[in-house]
Structures are given as C-alpha cells and as structure tokens.
Amino acid sequence: MSEELIQLVLERSLSLGAEYCEARLQRNIDQIAILRNGNPEPSVFLDSNGIGVRIVYDGAMSFVATNLLTKESVGRLAESAVKRARSASLILKKKIQLGRGDGEGGKWVAEEKEKLEDVTIDEMMGVLKELDDHVMADNGIDLPSRLLFLRTMIEKKHYVNSDGAKLESQVPRVQFHSILAMKYEGRTSTITVPAGYAQLGGSGGMEILDRFDLFNYFPRRLSEISDAIKAETKPPQGELDVVLGPEITGLVAHESSGHPSEADRILGREAAQAGESYIGSTDVGKKIGSEEVYVSDDPTLPHSMGYYKYDDEGIRGRKRHLISGGIITELLHNRETALELGVSSNGASRSMGYNREPIIRMSNTYVEPGDYDHDELFEDVRSGVYFKSFMEWNIDDRRMNQRYVGLEAFSIEAGEIGAPIKDPVLEISTSRLWSSLDARGKDLSFTSATCGKGDPMQAAPVWTGGPHIRLRNVRVSRRVMT
Secondary structure, X not given: OHHHHHHHHHHHHHHOOOOEEEEEEEEEEEEEEEEEXXXXXXXXXXXXXXXXXXXXXXXXXXXXXXXXXXXXXXXXXXXXHHHHHHHHHOOOOOOOOOOOOOOOEEEEEOOOOOOHHHOOHHHHHHHHHHXXXXXXXXXXXXXXXXXXXXXXXXXXXEEEEOOOOEEEEEEEEEEEEEEEEEEEOOEEEEEEOOOOOOEEEEEOOOOHHHHHOHHXXXXXXXXXXXXXXXXXXXXXXXXXXXXXXXHHHHHHHHHHHHHHHEHHHHOOOOOOOOOOOOOOOOOOOOEOOOOOXXXXXXXXXXXXXXOOOEOOOOOEOOOEEEEEOOEEOOOEOOHHHHHHOOOOOOOOEEOOOOOOOOEEOOOEEEEOOOOEOHHHHHHOOOXXXXXXXXXXXXXXXXXXXXXXXXXXXXXEEOOEEEEEOOXXXXXXXXXXXXXXXXXXXXXXXXXXXXXXXXXXXXXXXXXXXXXXXXXXXXXXXXXXXX
C-alpha cells in the first residue's frame, strides 16, 4: 500500500503539469529511556509516519506533507503542491532547476544483529541502572545530580521521483549520553560523558552497546574528568604550541569545515536561519590551510551515526573531500546548488522527517588521520598546552572566529605531558587554525552529535571525529571568572 500511495502522488503531480516530482514515505520510531539519580524518569516514545512531496512547476518549488495515508488524501496533497508552486511561479524572479538525478532503484539497510524493534524501554532502563551502579564519587568529588540517556531510533523510507529513482531503506541507530553535576570544594560544574556535550552513537542494533564498552568507558572517563575538575594550576599564556584531542578536532572539522561547505549556506539560503560562510561560491581551489589539512565528510562509513547509501533526492552517497592539502576541494551539494555551481550533486541532501524538506546536511565529518604516533606529536614541543577535551566553545555565524575552553587540559614541557591546568582558552580564526596545523596523529576516533539546521529545525544524526592534531605558535589565554 505504501509504494502504491507514493506512486499515486507522483503520477498525479505530473498529470497536473509538474515538471519534477519526488515523494517520500518516511517513518521514524524513537524510544528514549532516562534515569535521574538512579530513578526512572518518564520515557519518551515517538512514532511519526507520513508522506512528504516536493515538486517543481514552471521553475517554482513547493513542499507539502501529510500523515493521512489514504488515496484521497495523497491525491489532494499532489493538487496542493502544484497549486502552491503555480502561484509562486507568477512572482518568481529566478527559476529553480535541478541537476541530473541517478534514477536508481533498490533496497538497502544498515547492518543490524539485535533488532531495535524488539527492544523495550524496560530493557533500556536496565542498561542505565546497571551503568549507574558503576558511577562512584571519590577523591573529594560529589555527584549531586546524574542524568543518563539511552535512545533507539529506527528510520524507514520509501522514495520515488520522476527521474525513475525507486529506493527503500532502513537505518536503526543507538545513542547514549549523560549530564552530571560535579561538586568539588563548594564549586559545582556541569559536565557530560562523553565530554563536550557529545554522545556515543552508531547505526545498527543493540550490539552497538558492545562497541561503546559503556561499563568500562563511562567510569574511566568520569574519573579522568574528575581529575580535571580538581586542577588549580593556571595555564601558560602567549604564543604556544597546542595539541588538540580527537573530540575537539572533530568539532573543529564539523564547525569550521562542514558547515561552511554547505552550498545552500554559501548561496545565501541559510543566512537568516543558521548563518553565512567564510567560503564563497568561487572558492573551490582556494588555499585555506597548511598542506597537512585534510577534512572529509563520508556517509558511507559502516555503523556510523550519519550512515546512508542514497540521499533524499535519490543520489548515491559518497565520500566528499572538503579540504585536501589545505585547499578547498569540494562543497556539500544538493541537486539545485550543484547545477547552479556547475558540478554534479554529491548526495548531501537529507530530511529528518516526512514533514521536513530535504536540505543540505553533513553526515560524518572528520579530519583525516596522519602518520604521527601519539608521542611524536608531543616530543618536539618545548612549551605548550594539550587540550584533550573542552567544556565550552563558541563560533561566529560565518564560521571564522571560534573559542574553546579546555576541560581536560595539561601543560606540555620539553616534549612531555605535564600537570593538569585550569581553564586554558584557545581563541582563534579558522584560517589561522588550519594554517598552523603541522601534524596529524595516526589515531582516528568519532563521537556522535546531533546537528541542528533548518526552519523548521531538523536535528540530524552525525559523527564528528579526527585524530590528535598539533598547532604551532597559536595564542593561548585563560578564562577569567567574574
């Protein structure tokens, strides 16, 4: 019945004069278990199911959606889409055109061993309760508040378009995060595990939890962050060498390369909603950093949070090389922006719900690993700072000026990691950051994130990642509390 409905709305739209039509039946099933201080909070269960339709009529585009899944309803949906586009075409100054579609068909699913459809909230709560038993306050640290979250997500899609694409997909995802209050010597700090308001997440079934290794990972990271909370030593200041840990490297890749590379942002569509970009429409080929800078976005990584084989315009997903050797080499495109800038779409159009228009989104954005061992990154640093994780970050709307406050941070003296330090600050421009990068570690790790964009808002599951990286001669200061 579902395939019949999206085919019906496709044919009806074309019969009314649409020059292009796509229809997507999408169902999202989410469960969220929440544990507060060892006690269950009300759980969340969401089940949204409906059809989104996007058409082009005489150069005007419209998007409509419904959760009434009957032949009569989708017929009216097609009529509404064409009517809206026809009205818009009368006042349109610039006609919309879409680049070439792949026109492919097939069914694909993310690998799933322990199916999420069989998982209950009680089972999820059991995992959190067992994990909470591993949370111990020690060494003078109190934990007056603990919030643990475990979420399962199942995304199912049927997609057709007038270029001949017919696709069916299913992506299950699992995600964990936590928010804790740590109290030490009368001061209370809010921290997360993973640090930096990140999550652990991936595509697959409940076996993903084994990859997280939560019962070892969580208490270990909690202990390490506790040590950072107790740090009192002021950081060195001035022009210093800096080593960034993978959690910060991943955020830099996402915010300082991924978002600025979104072609809809570059062309102005996102300016009022999510900001602008320091990258211009003719900047592909422009040098932005050192020869050590390699940033990619890849939806095809197995078990990743941002995994997909085809985007929501029917284009096959592939790895996108955003910066290569310090040169801007590729932007993130949908079919409209690709045609406008004279390239082919690289499959970066995603929709997070049946009632959300597909827009350009990242998937898994990361700095590529290099050829340095961990110790080699530090051994020729005479004096510097190691930012392992962060507690605070800010970035401007053009993604050019940014600021990071270290959570777990250490001095570097004569090539050795030294004592923990308190609240070092790295305030730097994107061009300065990428230009100062001179070494990338061999290690590569990812954390999960939820990327916000669009109006109405669309929260996209993504990975951010990278190795340890080294920056030469950048300004370090310290946070001053008032």
